[in-house]
Amino acid sequence: MHDIRTVRTDPAGFDAAMARRGLPPVAEAVLAQDAARRAAQQALQEKQARRNALAKAIGQARRTGADSAALEAEGGALRDEMAALEAAAAEAERAQTAILEALPNILDADVPEGRDEADNVVLHQHGEPPRPNFAPRQHFELGEALGLMDFAAAAKLAGARFTVLRGALARLERALGQWMLTLHTEQHGYAETVVPYLVNAATMYGTGQLPKFEEDLFKTTDGRYLIPTAEVPLTNLVREELLPEAALPLRFAALSPCFRSEAGSAGRDTRGMLRQHQFQKVEMVSITRPEDSAAEHERMTRCAERVLTELGLVWRRVVLCAGDTGFSAAKTYDLEVWLPGQGAWREISSCSNCRDFQARRMNARMKPAEGPEGKKPNAFLHTLNGSGVAVGRALIAVLETHQQADGSLLIPEVLVPWMGGLERIGPA
Incomplete structure (x- = not known):
């Protein structure tokens, strides 16, 4: 607002x-x-x-x-x-x-001009796309060949844009989510939080999903909404609150399911797990003083980058241009990962500084500490959110990056303890 x-x-x-x-x-x-x-x-x-x-x-x-x-x-x-x-x-x-x-946030001055994703600017890259001595397969080809990824069963149960994972791949998805959440809570200072997956309209309004993007949401018969991301309930924890300056920053993290109708995406990414109605994601949310949000944005993005580095993935940071920046964001960094099976860069994390845009909608404010000059007026908080990261897309990236010529998958070293010591997934 x-x-x-x-x-x-x-x-x-x-x-x-x-x-x-x-x-x-x-x-x-x-x-x-x-x-x-x-x-x-x-x-x-x-x-x-x-x-x-x-x-x-x-x-x-x-x-x-x-x-x-x-x-x-x-x-x-x-x-x-x-x-x-x-x-x-x-x-x-x-x-x-x-x-x-209905109007989007005012962009930061350093957000590049541009109309769409083609005008986004790559800031830096970690690693080089590998050149295996075999033809790499896409994640759904690998998963189906392993007998552990079943789209037909999912379609029978729920329709298109759902997936059934079995056995070691199901465990790998669980391992990814738990490892990422533990990394952010134990080493990056985020407070682990369990939030409702159903929220009311006021909560959706606070972070900017309503009224403009209602068609992208799943709504229940009693007027509540399935969350499209844990950003929504995490950020709204400070709605209608007046926080003392000394309490800031607040940092929350949650591993939750996300539900999206994917309105307007007909024909896009219809194969595989890239664009689903339901997926898991580790979300990071920060609540800061106005003067700290730019530095917090950099910090949050580095936390997400560490996830990708430790998984042995090739990634790059991109700053979104004016035409591609989301409704509530003043500035957004996307992290894109290289998928050898697709031979393309795909977004795996998005970290945004919303400044006071969401706080005004939520009436979330800060009471400044008194200084030598005396009392200062209350100020709206700044809010930030970032994927730390999307679990399904991390699974896709691990599958395609660490696939072997025989169709097996090497487990990244950091995940081996979470997989009960399993180092390789082979055909069932």
């Missing part, structure tokens, strides 16, 4: 910020509703003052026995006028909010 004062102060600058997102000018429409609301409120205050004066005059007339009928008639008319003004102010505020809540 945007501060209306930002639009009032520099409407041209606000329109320029939205233009970077490919949006038309909106400041004039916002300010028109703002002016209507303020005019109605000003008129209402004047009517209230007149009503108070009338009340005194009527009381005086009654005490002296004077005729108060005309004054009482004017008071009755004022009540109707005030009710109309209250309704007008409320309607203008609803219209103003409807415009603002």
Whole structure:
């Protein structure tokens, strides 16, 4: 959500910020509703003052026995006028909010210009794509050949974009999630958290999924939503809170299922596990002071990068361009992993600094500590989120990166203890 004062102060600058997102000018429409609301409120205050004066005059007339009928008639008319003004102010505020809540976050100045993912900028790369002396297979070819990945069974149970894993591959997915969560909690300072997988509309609104992206969500018959990522409940832990500055930063991590309708992705990644309705993910969320969020963004991204390095994967960090940055983010780094079977880079983690955008929607604030200059006003918190990482995509990357010519899979060293000492998965 945007501060209306930002639009009032520099409407041209606000329109320029939205233009970077490919949006038309909106400041004039916002300010028109703002002016209507303020005019109605000003008129209402004047009517209230007149009503108070009338009340005194009527009381005086009654005490002296004077005729108060005309004054009482004017008071009755004022009540109707005030009710109309209250309704007008409320309607203008609803219209103003409807415009603002549908607008994406203002991008950081250093986010590169661009229309889509083709304009994203690679910042650095870890390792070089391998050149095996055999034709590498894609993950679904490997999994099906091993007899441990079953898409037909999943389709029978639930339809397209689901997977059944069996045996050692099922254990490998569990090992990945548990190892990543342990790494982030024991070595990166995130507090392990178990959150609800069903949340209410206010929670979805707080992180920006509602109202704009409702078609991407699964909604239950009682009005709740399946979470698309643990970012949603983790970030909303501070909704309607006023936190002391000394309590920051807060860092949370959760391993949870994620549910996405994949609206608009018909025909994309229909084979395999890349784009699923249900998947596991380790999510990291940080809540910081405003002045600390940029440094926290770098820290969070390095935490996700360590996961990929320790799994022996080839990866690169990409900063998303203006046209590819998500709705709530001011700046996003994607981590892309090289998949030998596809011969392509694919996103495996996304780490975003949302600054105070989500905090305004959630009314999540910080009470600054008193300094030599005395008390400071309360400030909105800054929120960040990042994949640490998507478990299914990590499984895909491990399968394709560590596959052998005979179709077997070498287990990354860090996962061997989590696999009960198993070092290799061969055909069943």
